Each structure stands twice: as C-alpha cells, then as structure tokens.
Amino acid sequence: MAYELYYWPTIQGRGEFVRLALEEAGADYIDVAREAEGIAVMMRMMDHAEHPPFAPPFLKDGETIIGQTAAILLYLGARHDLAPKDPAGGLWTNQIQLTIADFVSEAHDTHHPIGVELYYEDQKEEALRRSAEFRKSRIPKFLDWFETIIARNPTDSGYLVGGTLTYVDLSLFQVVEGLLYAFPKTAKRALKASPKVSALHEAVAERPRIRAYLESPRRIPFNEEGIFRRYPELDG
C-alpha cells in the first residue's frame, strides 16, 4: 500500500524533508493534498484523528499516522535503509535531524520573528534585525557543527553518519538549498568556509533519484510562502 503524505501543496516547507526521503527510497507515495479535494481530506484528519497531528506534514502508513518531520524520518529511515540499523547510530541520526529542525525553525523565524499569524510586512523591521543575527551568528554556528560531524565520521565517507547516505544527508542538502535560495550572498560565503557540507550538498544533488525528482514537476519551486523565502533585504 502506498504511503500517504499530507502537506501544503504549494510549498516545499517541512514536507520537503519527507518528500526527499520518499524519493530517494523509491517509495510508492501519494502527495494527498496535491490531489483534488486533498486539502479538505488533510484538514478533516487533523480535526478527527485519534492521534491528531499538531500541523502538517504527517504521513499515513496503513492505520498509523505520524506527525512531526523528525518522527516521520525516524520511521522511514528504519524502513528504507536510510539510517543505521544499530540503536546508537539510529539515535545519533535522529539527534542530527532534531538539530536540523532547530535550524529550520530559526530560518523560518527570520521572516516571522513576531508571530506566524502576522504577515511578513507587519514584522519587517523585526525581521531585518533577526536576519542580521541569523546571518552573523547562527548560520556559521550550525554549518560549523555539520562540518565537524562530517570530519569526525570515522568512515571518512563524506556523509554525516556512517559509510552510506542517511536521511540527514538529504535534510542537510535541503537546508543548503534553502539557504542558497533565501540568503544567496550569505550562503555562498558560508559554504566556502564549509567545504565538506558543500561537497555533500553536491553529492546529494547528483544522486540519480534525487536528480530525477528535482527535475520533475513533483519538486515545487521555492517561493515566498514557504520556510525559505527570498527577501533581498534580509540577505547580507
């Protein structure tokens, strides 16, 4: 039975981390909210499920509904060889994903530092200040951490965990894609200082299934409704 992915149909957003894992796995899935009536189905499930997700994305596998991106990837990683089989390796991969999730939330808050219920235009002054801090302190801190992890991987594979690709490599690829879209000037500088992250980003882009996905209509282009938005005034 195909997985059912539920996420907003017009943005990459947090759903994209799940899409990339499903695509790399070659898994059969339906992106439900992109089908006719799909958003209504998604909203009904959030309202009525015994285990209601707080927000999209969520994944349905038979009777199991899983919300929260990191939990979805924990689930898919174990099923599709996208995470180490040993418990310690699985936990380490999960820990990296949770740190990526923190980074993604901070990237989101650069354009929404006051509240998700308000428009960007109503918090633009605050967004300018928050983005300056994000560019100066947070992007380097997170990228340095990823660079260190790749460097300390004892297999020297160029991946974050172990000798083969895991879901966190796909997620880090997506974060780099997002930074290059939203903060092109800052991100290019930061990636020069993070050669291992940069090389991993390129290696993921060249994987046959990922490349095919990125060139397909299934890949929604970045836009100014998602997490990574190009507002030139917020780049440095």
Add this chain to the structure above:
Amino acid sequence: MAYELYYWPTIQGRGEFVRLALEEAGADYIDVAREAEGIAVMMRMMDHAEHPPFAPPFLKDGETIIGQTAAILLYLGARHDLAPKDPAGGLWTNQIQLTIADFVSEAHDTHHPIGVELYYEDQKEEALRRSAEFRKSRIPKFLDWFETIIARNPTDSGYLVGGTLTYVDLSLFQVVEGLLYAFPKTAKRALKASPKVSALHEAVAERPRIRAYLESPRRIPFNEEGIFRRYPELDG
C-alpha cells in the same frame, strides 16, 4: 553505572525535562555540571566528542552520548517504562514530545525574539509584540491540542498516551509549571479552559517521586536566565 546528565547548573531549562524523567524513573544519575569542574567537563565533551551535541542537555550512558531533549527522552522512555512498548505508541509519544519542544522554543522566543546572543533588554520592544502573539494565539492553540489528546485517549486515563504515565506527561507538567511562572495571569486563565491539562498537571505534582524532587535542593527554582522567565510586562 549511573547516567551522566550534562546541562547548565543554574537553570531548569531544557535539562529539566530530562531531570523529571530520571527522577520519576528513580534512576541513578549524576548532574555533572553541578559538581566541581563540571562545566569544564561538559564543554570539553561538546568540543571533542565523536558525536558532539550541538547544545546541552545531553546524556551519557556508558559510551553512548545523546543530545537533543526529545532524543534523550525517547531513549530513557524505552528503558524505564515511561513510554509504550509498541512501536506505534512509542512514535506517538515521541511526536507529542516534539510538539512540546516546539512550544518550549516559542516560549523561549517570547523574551528572545531577535537573537539568543543579545540581552533581553536589547530586544524588549520586539519581546512585547511577540509575547502578545504568544499569549493570544499560541498558548491556546497548544493547550487545546493537549486537551484534545487527553480527551481522545481511548483508555480515559487522564494521561496523554495510554493507561499509565509516560514521559510526555512529565514534560507537559513542566510546561504548565513554566507558563504559570512566566505568564501567571495568562496561564491561569488558559488552564481554566483546559481542565484535563490542569488535572494532569496536578496529578503529576502529587506523584511521590516528583513531589520529593520538587521539594529537594535538586530542583532549581525558576529564574530569569532560563526558558520561562517572569517579566511582568510580557504577561497580559
């Protein structure tokens, strides 16, 4: 061998979610950074570990180091009967914890909406705006979700998951404690509209091990260096 918990020694912060689980489990643990030289040990581990945590808290169990609160609780929950044994139940518990983590991050950002590197006093205007949004939109939205989950728990136990206490009940207790400290007026009103969450908070406080912990010197009082800070101007 005792667990080693690594976290800032003067605040509850995110470490408190781990402390509560260890205390309820009756687990043997050392709160390393509260011992002499403990902070230096913590910083060295963050700098040099093969799996360096991005930030405290992290837990050391023998040779395994686990960072990220939700990952630590996933690990402890399985070992100390603080989570369901079945995979679907374990994932659901993890998903709730991840949503609690999102709520905690938003609570933190009420006093740090611009950047963690800046003082509160340097982002006070923005904090006033963000807190107003948090009080108006976010506290009710999160508490409603927890209320719904308790109501839909088919065992009708009053807990979030299944018929017995799990680590997310402890974490929700801590969030309610934090809201009552940081936003006393708002939190009291919100809890009146969330009777099941309120009852769960009281039930957790009365558990023998939790009560003994809360009355012990191991429980650090709330203060204005942690996640939940009492700045009266931010309450409504």
